[in-house]
Amino acid sequence: MNKYGCLVISKWFRMVFVLALAVCTGSVHAQDYPSRPVRLLVPYAAGGTPDVFARLFGQRLSETFGQQFVVENRPGAGGISATDAVAKAPADGYTLLVADIPQLAINPYLFSKLPYDPVKDFAPVSVIATIPNFLVVQPSLQVNSLPEFIALAKAKPGQFNYGSPGIGSLGHIAMESFKAALGLDIVHVPYKGSGQSVPAFLSGDLTMLFTALAAVTSHIKAGKAKPLAVTSPTRSLQFPDVPTVSEFIPGYSFVGEIGVLAPAGTSAAIVSRLSTEIAKGLKHPDVVQRLTALDAVPVGNTPEAYTENIRQNLQRFAKAVKISGAKVE
Numbered sequence: 001m002n003k004y005g006c007l008v009i010s011k012w013f014r015m016v017f018v019l020a021l022a023v024c025t026g027s028v029h030a031q032d033y034p035s036r037p038v039r040l041l042v043p044y045a046a047g048g049t050p051d052v053f054a055r056l057f058g059q060r061l062s063e064t065f066g067q068q069f070v071v072e073n074r075p076g077a078g079g080i081s082a083t084d085a086v087a088k089a090p091a092d093g094y095t096l097l098v099a100d101i102p103q104l105a106i107n108p109y110l111f112s113k114l115p116y117d118p119v120k121d122f123a124p125v126s127v128i129a130t131i132p133n134f135l136v137v138q139p140s141l142q143v144n145s146l147p148e149f150i151a152l153a154k155a156k157p158g159q160f161n162y163g164s165p166g167i168g169s170l171g172h173i174a175m176e177s178f179k180a181a182l183g184l185d186i187v188h189v190p191y192k193g194s195g196q197s198v199p200a201f202l203s204g205d206l207t208m209l210f211t212a213l214a215a216v217t218s219h220i221k222a223g224k225a226k227p228l229a230v231t232s233p234t235r236s237l238q239f240p241d242v243p244t245v246s247e248f249i250p251g252y253s254f255v256g257e258i259g260v261l262a263p264a265g266t267s268a269a270i271v272s273r274l275s276t277e278i279a280k281g282l283k284h285p286d287v288v289q290r291l292t293a294l295d296a297v298p299v300g301n302t303p304e305a306y307t308e309n310i311r312q313n314l315q316r317f318a319k320a321v322k323i324s325g326a327k328v329e
Contacts, residue, residue: 033065033273035067037068037069037070038067038070038093039070040054040057040058040069040071041074041097042072042074042082042098043074043075043098043099044193045075045193045195046073049256050100051098052214053098054071054098055071056287056290057069057128058070058071061274061278065277078106078166078167078328079100080114083097083116086122086263087121087263089263090263091123092267093266095262098260099258100258101257101313104118104310104313105118105310105313105314105317106169106317109321111328118314123261123264123266123268124259124261124303124309125261125278125306126279126299126302126306127299127300127301128259128282129299130255131212131214131255132236132256132295133171133174133211133212133230134210134211134212134239135230135245136216136219136225136226136228137228138206138208138225139225139226143226143228145228153185154182157184158186160186161187161188161189161208162186162207162208163197163205164197165196166192166193167328168324170254171197171210171211172188172326173321173324173326175188176320176323177254178249180323189206198215202219202224213238227239228242229243230242231254232244232255232297236295237292238293257299258296275301275303
């Protein structure tokens, strides 16, 4: 063998050695992870659905790893602040994002410029669960079904309003798609989170809401809110008599998707371990009971599957945001 052949073989062995070293190093880091508290950044105020999930799984992961997973709420600007903070955090697994659809699939079309890229800047870990929204109306409204409400809204264009947690929120986009599909004229009243929109509804300022079940369960049971439909493809576990919107508008589906992401470049071993533990946590009896109460559907998918979810949602919401006319400069 000549010297050139030896040189090629030498380079090949060196490359294999470097790759093996990288894999071993990543594995060691994953075994030692975490050696200090981990931050879970939530782009919403305390008490919202993503916050509830963050605290629920923060507790489970703390018990599993023997290290604190601390929830940090950073609401505002459509979740941009918290999302961007994680995108720019060190890729060491100690700063994670608990995100929903708006941060990853709506904001790219809502804002003319974003400081982060929902695909390139993150290492998706796992979707925890999906959550439907409920369409609720005032009990005083003389309707008992979705078709009755649709007929009434068509007969009185512009006379009814609905509240959302804000411009570009899932509730806003879902409702505008609902209106567009049926040709309805219902006025949008945006608020700063469900913490404001739900009280406004209860006080009688709003005709209707599209909101997560957790925000209105007690009010439905108390007769202060009348559920007419659910936005998921299947009916609610808590209220099985309430039909889905898709029973009247084929293909209609708008559900929240609460997931965990790390900064891009985070060790694949750490991401995989987090994903595995989240999937295990979803089978814990206490977690199952809590998710059922929230009408949430557990997912616990792989990093690869979550990555594909994000890409699909970006394609789907490009049209939905355009229909809504929502835009923030």
